[in-house]
Amino acid sequence: MTVVLNVEGLRVSFRQDGRLIPAVKGVSFAVAKGETVALVGESGSGKSVTALSTVGLLSDNATVEGSVTYLGRQMIGASERDLRVVRGNDISFIFQEPMTSLNPLHTIERQICESLALHQGLEGETARQRALTLLDKVGIRNAQERLTAYPHQLSGGQRQRVMIAMALANGPELLIADEPTTALDVSVQAQILELLAELKASEGLSMLFITHDLNIVRRIADKVCVMQGGEIVEAGPTAEVFGNPRHSYTRTLLAAEAKGRPEPVAETAAEVIHARHLRVWFPIQRGFLRRTVGHVKAVNDATLSVRAGETLGIVGESGSGKTTIALALLRLIPSEGRITLLGREISTLLGRELRGIRRDLQIVFQDPFGSLSPRMTAEEIIAEGLGIHGLEPGRNRREMVAEIMTEVGLDPATMTRYPHEFSGGQRQRIAIARAMILRPKLVVLDEPTSALDMTVQVQIVELLRELQRKWGLAYIFISHDLRVVRALSHKVLVMKDGDIVEAGSGEALFSAPKTDYTRTLFAAAFGENA
Incomplete structure (x- = not known):
């Protein structure tokens, strides 16, 4: 079987304050022709950095070592000109949030045709007809009308379909999908996954699918690589890894699902x-x-x-x-x-x-x-409501903030930090603490x-x-x-x-x-x- 993408010993570090901070540590995997390989893991595990490394899309402060070959051609160290030929033509990306990837000032037609002109030299009516064909292929109804629309005039699912159309515009060999369904409703998510599966079959696409949702991996991936701390801790056929996980982290991920049922409400509850x-x-x-x-x-x-x-x-x-x-x-x-x-x-x-x-x-x-002001500390964010509605008699602000932080599982010693210094889960705990400190009903x-x-x-x-x-x-x-x-x-x-x-x-x-x-x-x- 032809190997489309082969990654061996990939290491990526970022230079920050004179130090090299490792993000990917010796990752190796391969994507064969017509195969879907999923990279799964939590935020910060190195999934997206690994994907962006394949075609040199990392920032200037990144140091990349190892080997990444596309159909036998080495991508690490390749010239910018060679990489530009591969990007969009041979390897295309679909990102998580289409509104940040699509230009809000340009119509859908202009954005698709721009890619066709850049990579295939298609212009005018020829490019327009190709754009219509692509929109029809990805299931957008009334494609003729949608061509003249701006991104904000489309639904989330339609915008993601436009992103897929743009990714397919130049007949790529490999599609890299980075959390393409995270922001979508379950029904739209199911439609997008079904569309990707159909396109994979009809276009003969290979796919590298990045997600933290294991339920999606079960439905779409042939093989799975589980990443933690910049390393692949377990890899293999999806059914095998999910059916008999060997690494403790894989077992933790598979068990991470909201379970149980709510406790009964008292009959006398107001x-x-x-x-x-x-x-x-x-x-x-x-x-x-x-x-x-x-x-x-x-x-x-x-x-x-x-x-x-x-x-x-x-x-x-x-x-x-x-x-x-x-x-x-x-x-x-x-x-x-x-x-x-x-x-x-x-x-x-x-x-x-x-x-x-x-x-x-x-x-x-x-x-x-x-929803958290980047210019306010955790203490200021949590206590903001107290200033508006008044402190409880006999209590001081810092004491109340420390108490609610402990209650929501945060260390009160971190109350002088700013939102960017916390993880996503910690930031959500700050948002919960801000609401709960007022003891709402x-x-x-x-x-x-x-x-x-x-x-x-x-x-x-x-x-x-x-x-x-x-x-x-x-x-x-x-x-x-x-x-x-x-x-x-x-x-x-x-x-x-x-x-x-x-x-x-x-x-x-x-x-x-x-x-x-x-x-x-x-x-x-x-x-x-x-």
Whole structure:
């Protein structure tokens, strides 16, 4: 069998403050013609650095040693001109977040045609027809219309399909996919994986697939290499490695899945939040006078309640209204309908009265790095709410910060550090501490684990369980990771296009979904036999 990519003894170090910091330590693997090899491991294990090394895409402070050959041609030490020929033509990349890879100022047509002109010399109508063929091949409907669209006018799944089209534009031999489905809903994720499998078969592609999600590896990879600390600690056929893992780290990764079920809620538990006939419509305004010509119906007639110690899970695809419901309940966006907090109607509160209930309503966002100010220390971030809502009598700020940091599993000695000095899991703990220090009654958790590694996800789920158990917190848990939703949620709402299409107890809904849409979601997340 022809070996497309052969990596032997790859070592990569980065020069920082006069020192060489090793990132990849003697990695060796091969990708054969028509084969999919997965590199798996947690953040910082060296997966992406290994992939970028194959065609010299690392920063100038990198030192690369060893051997990387593409169809027998040595890539390490190759001239920039030779590497440019291979990049895009022979080896193409699909990255995790298409919005950072696509130019927001250029149409889809211009971006695909630019690649065709650069690598194949195609221009004008010939390039345009090739672009249409590519968009059609990757399953984008109304390709003619989409050609003139800008990236922000497409959904997440459509943007990722455009990235795949661009990667395929020049008929590559090897596709390197770096976490291409992490930011996508389960149903869209399943579509992208199916598309990649079809393209692999029809185009005869070889693939190097980088991910931290072992469920994806099971579905797509022929072979798997498990990376830890810059080294491959275990490698072999996927079924063999997953069926009989030999290394302790592989076993840890395979066991890292949110398990168990939520503890029963006491019958006497008080109702914390209740919404009746909640509606959020955003006006569409056009013309010089900004007349309202229609509405984006984000949420239609939603009724729900959450008790103390209870978790309500909200699931659905992007744009279904999940986050909009939560923001309306928190009174962060205008809505119609009735909202009560601990028996008090809050839907009509304004100004000082509304500010008075903010302490009881808190939110933890998906991306801890994006939601934490890089100019504030952990202490300042966590204590910010205390300055707004007031310290507890007889307590000082530092004492309260140290107490909550210990509670969420952080060392109080690190409170003077800045966000970039913490890992992803630690940053999410800071975000949780910021919400919990105010002792809220309701906490909205908006995709709090999706940006985290599997082992860190499990730790955060356990932390949330412990805090709920200790303080009787009510949670609204929004996620596209249905395994985590199943482990945490007492009740579940399934949303589609602003409507609640199904609702019920978590156990009943996951065991016997009633609607076709819910069954489709579950099949995408758990497999056809879920």
